Structure formats: C-alpha cells, structure tokens
Amino acid sequence: MTRAFAIEIDQLEFGWKPRQTLLRVERFELAAGERLFLVGPSGSGKSSLLSVIAGIAPASAGDICILDQDMGALSPARRDAFRADNLGVIFQLFNLVPYLTPLENVLLPCRFSPQRRKLAMANGSLGDEGRRLLMALGLDGDVVSRPSTELSVGQQQRVAAARALIGSPGLIIADEPTSALDADSRDNFIQLLQKECEAANSALLFVSHDQALGAFFDRRVDLSEINTAGRVSA
Amino acid sequence: MNGAIFNLALKSLGNRLFTVGLTVLAIAMSVTLFLAVDKIRTGARTSFSTTISGTDLIVGARSGSINLLLYSVFRIGDPTGAMSWESYERIAGAPGVEWAVPISLGDSHRGYRVVGTNNDYFERYRYGRDLPLAFRAGEAFGANEEGVVIGAQVASDLGYEIGKEISLSHGIGEVSFADHDEHPMLVTGILRPTGTPVDRSVHVTLEAIERIHDDVVEEDGHDEEHAYEPEQITAVFIGMEQPTLVLRLQRQVNTYPDEALSAIIPGVALMQLWEVVGAGEAAFGAISAFVILVGLISIATSLSASLNERRREMAILRAVGARPGHVFVLLVSEATAIAAAGAIAGIVLINLLFVLIAGGVQSRYGLTLASGGLSLTDMLTGVVVITSGTMMGILPARRALKNALADGLTVKL
Helix, strand or coil, X not given: CCCCEEEEEEEEEECCCCCCCCEEEEEEEEECCCEEEEECCXXXXXXXXXXHHCCCCXXXXXXXXXXXXXXXXXXXXXXXXXXXXXXXXXXXXXXXXXXXXXXXXXXHHHHHCHHHHHHHHHHCCHHHHHHHHHHHCCCCHHHHHCCHHHCCXXXXXXXXXXXXXXXXXXXXXXXXXXCCCCHHHHHHHHHHHHHHHHHHCCEEEEEECCHHHHHHCCEEEEHHHHECHHHHHC | CHHHHHHHHHHHHHHCHHHHHHXXXXXXXXXXXXXXXXXXXXXXXHHHHCCCECCCEEEEECCCHHHHHHHHCCCCCCCCCCEEHHHHHHHHCCCCEEEEEEEEEEEEECCEEEEEECCHHHHHCEECCCEECCEEEECCCCCCCCEEEECHHHHHHHCCCCCCEECCEEECCCCCCCECCCCCEEEEEEECXXXXXXXXXXXXXXXXXXXXXXXHHCXXXXXXXXXXXXXXXXXXXXXXXXXXXXHHHHHHHHCCCCCCEEEECHHHHHHHHHHHHHHHHHHHHXXXXXXXXXXXXXXXXXXXXXXXXXXXXXXXXXXXXCCHHHHHHHHHHHHHHHHHHHHHHHHHHHXXXXXXXXXXXXXXXXXXXCCCCCCHHHHHHHHHHHHHHHHHCHHHHHHHHHHHHHHCCCCCC
C-alpha cells in the first residue's frame, strides 16, 4: 500500500453556513507517513480545517483527498465509515468516554471499523493489542482497568493516543493534545506519539498554538499563512 | 453494529445509575398502579359474578335493584327495610316457585354479618358454576333453634370449632354495646371455603334473630313462647321450576298491592351494577394510564437533561467513526432500556405484591385477586410501555443528532 499523500488539499473553501467562508486554502499536503506540526492559533480556522479533514463537514468548494480518497465523492455515511477506518483523533481535553474503561476506550474504534478491528487483531487478541499500545505509551497494567474518570489528564491523553493508533489508521489528527500537560510529560508524550506513528506507518497532523513544540517535528506549517479566507474579506 | 451501540447504551446508563434509577422507579410505580387497578377490577368482577348462581329471583323491600343485590348477596350496606312474613308466604306459594329461602339481615357477631335463615339455605344456595355449599365439619341447624353455621373465614379468623358457644349483637359493627349473653348460641356447622361473602357470614335461625330484636325493642315477655314464624324478614331467594316463569313472577312481585316490594334477577342486577361501576373503573383506568404517561415523559426529561454534559461524549463517538445515526440509536436505545427496566420491574412488583396480599384481601374483603403469573394485560402493558418509552427517546435523540451535526469534530465547552 503505497500512498503519495495522507492529506492533499487543493483550492479548498469551507464555511459552516452557506456563503460563509472561514477557510480558504490553496494548497496543503501531508505526505503518507509524514509527521507535520501545524501552528494553529485560535481563530485561524483550525476547527474548520480539522472537521473537513475528518470528513465530519463537507467542503464548500475545492478538493480534499485523504489517503488518496476524494472526500467530496463520498456520501456523509461513507465519510463516517472512512473516518472510522482511516483516522485517529486526539482531542485537547476530555478524550475519554466516561462510562468505558481505558481499555474499552482504546478499543472503541474497533466497534465501528471492522478493518481496524482486523488490523488490530493481526498479532493476537484485541485486548492484547490495546494493552500493548497502552504499555508502549507508558501506561502500566492496573491503570487500564481503573474507571476512566479517575485517570490524570496525562494518562487520559495517552489512552486517547492509544485509541487513535489502534488498528494502524493512515492518519492521526492531534488537536492540541499536550496543552494541559506539564513540560516533562508533554515532551515525553510527543516523542512516544511520534514513535508509535512511525511504527504504525501513520501520518501525524499535530496541531498546536505552541510554537516551541515545532522543534520536535521535521516540518512545520502555519495555518494563518495558508488560510487566506480572513485576509481577502478584510 | 447496533448490538455494539446497545451495549454502549447500557454502559452509559450504568454510569448514571442514580438518575436512571429514579426514572426506572417512576415508570415501575406507574405500571404497578395501572396493573393494580386492572387486577382489582378483574378480581372484583370475577368475585362478584361467581358469588351467586341458581337463584332466579331475589325479593326484598322496595329499593333499587343494585342496592337489594348488594345487601342481600354481597352483605354490603344496610337493608333498606323489611318485608312481612305474610308476603314471604304468598310468594313462596305462588305457582311455579320451586323453592324460597328467607334471610334476615342487620345483626353482627364480632364484626361478621349475621344471616338469619333456615335449613333450606344450605341446600339451595349455589355459587360459582352451580356449586352447592358443603360442610367442613358439623351440619345445618336441624331442629336446634340455637344452632349456628359459620363460614370458613369466620371459623379460621375467630378459631371457632363445633360446640363453641357464642352470643350475637344487635346492629352491625366490630364493637357492639348490646351483647346477648343470656341466649348463648352453639356452633353446629362450619362451611367449606367458597370465595364468596358466605365465608364471612354467621348463619343463625330466624327464631334467633327474632329473639335478639325482642330483647332490644321490648324487654318484657322475651321469654314467652316464641312465635314459630317471625314477623318480618329482609329478603327471599327464589328458585323457579321453569326459567320462563321468572319474568312473570318478577312483575307480580313488583306490582304486589299489599306491600312495596322489589324483585330482581341477580344476573340483570349485576349487569346494572357493572354499568354504574364501569364509569368509575374507566376513570381510574384513565388516571392510571396518565400516570404511566407521566412516567414515560420522565424518560425524555432525564435523557434531554443529560444531553449537554454528553456533547463531548458524542463528539468522541463521532470522531471514532460513529455516524449521526449511531448517536440517534444510542439515545433511543437508552430510552428503550429505561422503559423496559421500568415495565419489567413494575410487572414483577405488582405480581409479588398480589401474591403477598392476596390472602389478606380474600379474608378481609372476600375479593379473589387473580394470581399465578403473568396475565395477558401484564404483557400487553409491558409491550405498550416499552414501545412508547422508545418513542420518548426520539425527542432527545433528535436533539443529540442536531448537536452532533452542528458541533463538528471539536466541541467548545
């Protein structure tokens, strides 16, 4: 499976309401397996961009291809299925479904995607793969069976990372995943996340307003530079 | 996939056990109330309609037919008046009358109604499907004027055996101010249980009744020789040789010139009773159905109230690939689960409750409550509650769906 791009955006326009343009991106690329730091201060159109990439909202104009799939060609239901199969998402905060254990949270994508379920079970049982990922991200045995609500923020973010990584999706979106972490666990988290993305051959789109984190990445892009929507109307 | 969603729904409910539990309780209570009303209604109808059979006419002092039926057969309320012994003899001797059993009411023994009658009563009275009265011990009065025949419930409640001496009191009530110890009576027979008011009756001779009233009304001469025939009685149970003669005799009695009398056909009077009671039953039924509706609305209330704090949860589910439809199904599943838990708990509760109280209700009110597992109404009610509960989930589910579509990938909290 050789793909050229994890994300390929061409002349994209987007707004939540008709005739509203919050986002206008001429060209944006993320190569397959590449790990990119996207600087996205609030108001830069970050939420819009991530919603379009995740296929939760359709583009108003232009093309967006995720893992060589033209998102505009898919029905909303097919986009949902595509997201289940190919995307892992880590939020800034409150990543876990409170009534599921950490391990159940990790395995959640496998409930919606038979493909990721199959991939996750390539080397054994689903539970084993989930525990392996949690371990790799620095969470040991007894944490996985504790109620999710009792985990520290740092532990919650690691569980979220494991959930994003399970079943080796082609693209991981991390939306400010470290903003609630202290410096040490932040650096450690980013390094582990990068390592696991590399192991799973997943591309990583890491979004943050914190320029300092750019040092951990090969390439960085500033969203306020590529999003021309604000400038034209101003 | 939907199995996985239902599994999520159960876990989500388990996480909110307290509020969900309260909603389930509300529904369980409303279902219990509804089924209780229905079961008592059914039980009452069955009990009433099996209390008397084989009696073609009941004659008493002029009154409404329901009233006459209630006091003569069901021992509910007080007799409106008396009829003379002469009238009784005239009716008993009318052409076509096979048998006529006089009864005299208005007295009590330790809270149990006393029925003055004669030995024929035990031969002629029929209940259920033409079942005769049977003696568990002893026999009818025979020639013994002081003889007493007690119903099964009286015997077991008061612990009376054959040969027990008892005294009667004038009037009706648990506590009596005029016991008549000077004329002790003797228990000569104990009847088998019938599930009718007979079980809670104390049967004595008409002579004994006359004597109580002599005592109260005229103190003098009560030890004189007793008139073999009482002056008056309360009602007469009549059996006809041919059913075709019933209506003619009824008309004759109702137009009897010498005394104001009423003759009723028990089955017809019972139908009239149901017509009267039916309106009340319908009102109770409607009220309890509305209580269920309130319980069901509480499903929509509790789910809607939880939606805001669950927006993040919905965003996570969307992010891992849940379709908006999944979010919808999740909420509706939760409503179904709450309704099902409430309905099942309510049905179990009412059946347990009735098993526990059936004995007490039978002995105290003579009402046979249907017991023994699920009734068709139980199951129908369960199905209707679960179905409408599921529909109650649609409202919050639609809101969750709208939120999920509007929120996109990131929720700002």
